[in-house]
Amino acid sequence: MAVLTERTGLDFNLGEEQEAVREAARDFAQSELLPGVIERDTEQKFDKDLLRKMGEMGFMGMMVSPEYGGGGMDTVSYAIAVEEISKVDASASVIMSVNNSLVCWGLEAFGSEEQKQKYLTRLATGEIIGAFCLSEPEAGSDATSQHTTAQDMGDHYLLNGTKNWITSGNTASVCLVMAQTNPEEKHRGINCLIVEKGSDGFSVGRKEDKMGIRASDTHSLMFSDVKVPKENRIGDDGFGFKLAMSTLNGGRIGIAAQALGIAAGAYERALQYAQERTTFGHPIFDHQAIQFKLADMATRIEAARLLVYKAAKDKDEGKDYVKSAAMAKLYASDVAMWVTTEAVQIHGGYGYVKEYHVERLMRDAKITQIYEGTSEIQKLVIARELIK
Template structure:
């Protein structure tokens, strides 16, 4: 395999002063504004409305969007640095941030018309509103080609009918990117992406999911009954929807990989601190070789995940083909997150099983990173396909 295909030429993992400033700002925000009240928000499955508003004010909801449309104009590396720091503390907040940045804003900026960008991208990037990405359905999770939501062409508008499931920001979003089937005979070439506004007649927010993890993010089903969406709200040419979804998800995987990395790193940092403070059998917990080995392996696996995430971000920033790198980063980082959080609970012992010490929440939050933006099994299929492409 060619070196260039792996993105190794000129790869530099040194962070610039700007990158470190973003990292520090995200860390400060996470500890000062997200950490207070996080256990209560998790218990109550309460959307962090005030905190998300602050994220918008601080520029975390449109980091990579051009300043022409109200964004920060930052690179992908800056974005994953911020995602990692915020995810160390609050994965519910970071998934809200990920969807708005990686899926909604990216998709609109990359493929939207100028009118769509001015109308929707600008307030989304500024954090004045947040968006949702509506792909999954009751019978179409990882299989994006099996859309049962339909968008019937009525001339100057589409008539949309169907149900979308497991939609992050489902209730709190103002703008939704809806993937729907227009021509079933054309299969994936007959799918479109339409911009739907909340409040449109027939567009109803369904039940809220009672989730194991990321409980403070609002995950809902969305129902469409004879919803009229004007043709000007279609993104790209007729039939572009499937390609749009796949392209957008590739970038989204980098965001979720960074989230998984942050969850793992947060669990490790809490465990290291606990091991230095807790005494067992008359000596510091860290002085037990069994604990040292656990922490050493956690640190090593997390660093390996970090390098994969940074590499995928660098390739994207250099406008390279990052499909394989993103899938590898998400596959590995999500597995590390699940493993590291389990080890963190074990290190904490009984304290790890109660909410006060935070690691049990991180363990619950970690699992979803192996599922959304394509399951781990889907990532393996993507990687295998890229190996022989």
């Protein structure tokens, strides 16, 4: 597989550690996640034992420094692991992505040493799961319009409001919540607060009945006069919006890798089916129409993989990765939707039933064009970066 390095050249080799990560993630996905994946999707329930095993394997804090219990790995390795997990179970990979990209990364990058010792060490090992709370009923793509408020009460904040579409909303023990403290400052008045599950006034809404990633629990979270200690604010007063945007840039790499994995998983199943299924005395792979579909699928997946790995490499090298992450997320999510639809078509009637997995992958693919910033938002981000 290819990893882009310098702007002037390419290195088409992964390191030994990265290849080991791929093998470990693939083995875990096949041995632990594949059995029961259809049932978990049907029942909309993720197995907490699997979450624990993902933590034990090091998948929940891959990029966190070892001093805080993480794997200390690079972003490319992380993207590879997300890709392999997503080939089998996108519900598992989105939990993994949020915990790694949004919660752990935000805490390690911007949190105090006390916050890291108290929360990050447990999040990185998967002992507890984290949630990232930005979206609201009236603040989706327009993240500046935060109606959740954090009133400054001196030694604590009084948190009130509702957050929507929160991945791991019921499973999470720790939430990073964006809230408006100084409305007159607009987005510069937003703070990020660490809120623990079980706090007085903190309640979880009903689970959303979703089209895809159904085993991942998605809920609304409600806050009614929740007291949050001042020491649970991340960064200086008014730093919350900058934290959210910085975190989402990296989060887009995780979702791009998820989209890539969904597409690759559907393609692999379609390729295998095309060699096994016969019509008119021949495997359907012998038909040029099927060959063309698979050739297009393989080409688009490889292009998406290059974009995802490039964004990850940019991040690892300390380069500005805003544009590359947005491009990777935009393209990989479109590829996921297209490839999974074609995979269903290649399977024919069998593609429409759960047993063959591709209908689930198609349902899972759609959300990658929506969360962590819609495709339209990615285009805006890319366009703005073009004229910087």
